[in-house]
Amino acid sequence: MDKKKELIFKAKRNSKFGDQEYYIVAKDKKKISEEDLIVALQKAQTERMPAIFISPGELDKKAKECLEVWRNILKFDQIKSFK
Numbered sequence: 001m002d003k004k005k006e007l008i009f010k011a012k013r014n015s016k017f018g019d020q021e022y023y024i025v026a027k028d029k030k031k032i033s034e035e036d037l038i039v040a041l042q043k044a045q046t047e048r049m050p051a052i053f054i055s056p057g058e059l060d061k062k063a064k065e066c067l068e069v070w071r072n073i074l075k076f077d078q079i080k081s082f083k
Contacts, residue, residue, distance in 0.1 A: 005029070010047070023047050026054040032076070034062035041074050050074065056081050 005028040012021050023044035027036065032055050044051035050073040059067065059076060067076055 008043075010049070021047075021049045022052050023049050024052045024054065027057070029055055029057040032057045032059045032063050034060070034066045037063050037066045037070075037074060037076070041070060044073070052077060054079055 007024075007026040009024050010021055011024055012019050014020075023040070025040040025043075029036070032053070037053055040051045040053050052075045054077045056079050058078075063076075067074060
C-alpha cells in the first residue's frame, strides 16, 4: 500500500485510571479487511497497548467479527475523508 495513504502513531490520553496510550493506525482504504485489523492489533500488542483503527472505508464481514471478538483492545472509527 502507498505509505502516503497510511499513518501510524501513538497517542496518550488522560483518564480517571491514569494515562492510557493507544497505538493508532489510519488508512485511506475503501474496504477494511480482517487482516488489516489483525496487523494493527498485533503491532499494538507488541507495544503493550490497545489499538485504534481509523479509516473512511467500510468493514467487511470478517472485520466486523474480528472487532466483536477483540472489542476490549481494538476499536474502529470510520471518518469521512483524509482530505
